[in-house]
Amino acid sequence: MGLEYVTDPGCSWSWASEPTLRRLLVEFDAQVRITYVMGGLARDYGDPGGDGPWRALFDHWLDVADQTGAPIDPRLWTENPIRSTYPAAMAAKAAAELSTDGGARYLRALREGLMCRRRKLDTVDALTEEAARAGIDAGAFRSALGSSAIVEAFGEDVERARALVAEVPAGERDGAVVDAGGGRERVTFPTALFEGAGERRIVAGHRPYEEYHAAALVCGATEADAGRAPTVAEALRRFGRMTTGEVAAVCDLPGPRAPAELWRMAAEWRVRPERVLTGWLWEAA
Numbered sequence: 001m002g003l004e005y006v007t008d009p010g011c012s013w014s015w016a017s018e019p020t021l022r023r024l025l026v027e028f029d030a031q032v033r034i035t036y037v038m039g040g041l042a043r044d045y046g047d048p049g050g051d052g053p054w055r056a057l058f059d060h061w062l063d064v065a066d067q068t069g070a071p072i073d074p075r076l077w078t079e080n081p082i083r084s085t086y087p088a089a090m091a092a093k094a095a096a097e098l099s100t101d102g103g104a105r106y107l108r109a110l111r112e113g114l115m116c117r118r119r120k121l122d123t124v125d126a127l128t129e130e131a132a133r134a135g136i137d138a139g140a141f142r143s144a145l146g147s148s149a150i151v152e153a154f155g156e157d158v159e160r161a162r163a164l165v166a167e168v169p170a171g172e173r174d175g176a177v178v179d180a181g182g183g184r185e186r187v188t189f190p191t192a193l194f195e196g197a198g199e200r201r202i203v204a205g206h207r208p209y210e211e212y213h214a215a216a217l218v219c220g221a222t223e224a225d226a227g228r229a230p231t232v233a234e235a236l237r238r239f240g241r242m243t244t245g246e247v248a249a250v251c252d253l254p255g256p257r258a259p260a261e262l263w264r265m266a267a268e269w270r271v272r273p274e275r276v277l278t279g280w281l282w283e284a285a
Helices: 012-016 018-031 054-068 086-098 104-115 124-133 138-145 148-167 209-218 232-239 244-250 257-267
Strands: 002-007 033-038 177-181 184-187 191-196 199-204 271-276 279-284
Touching: 002 148, 012 018, 012 054, 012 104, 018 209, 018 232, 018 244, 033 086, 033 104, 033 148, 086 104, 086 124, 086 138, 086 148, 104 124, 124 138, 138 148, 148 177, 148 184, 148 191, 148 199, 191 209, 199 209, 232 244, 232 257, 232 279, 244 257, 244 279, 257 271, 257 279
Parallel strands: 002 033
Antiparallel strands: 002 191, 177 184, 191 199, 271 279
């Protein structure tokens, strides 16, 4: 089953939707083939030394954290704001060309760097350093990022985000379609287009997991191991660093069960917590 996932490294709603995406990968395992589409969130936020939408973005990130429980540190916008999300989006395209996982690990690193660590990921040097941390050859990455092929690939992704507006049912456009500027529309981020078994289903925006699950079933997927959620240790081995919300979703530990289990494991020195302003990241010790 194919899944086109339209997103942007700087999209806070996409970051907050990571628990849903990771649960999908666990429940359907290798049946899901994800293609990441970099839809282009913001071409130019303006000169960091001048007026810009920094306060509104600061407040927006806090609102997303409040509504979803995602760990987010919006002080990026007051300390060292990025000028555009386009460089990071093109970097994600370059990483996809150079890695065997379609760029998933690097995209995740970008999300954590922006949302949790206040890294100014909008320059070639910063994006290349992040690639090296993600295990990508820095020289090959820098060359790819500067190529016309990556610019063209990103342009095709931006157009794809606009073309997918036609896939959204007329009665579901509210909140699923946004103004892309210049009188054009695009789908909101994230948007997932499932395709398989002769069916197509689109899920636009930050939506409950049940909608993703239902779309996958319609498109021919079958649950890989129905009824068995991985343990926290198993989930951390598979994904590396996880948020509390991701552990809750992937390991089926709703309510206070996920944080209780994580702190129990931390007390036994089995996991390491990392504090982010509005939450926590966890990794195996």
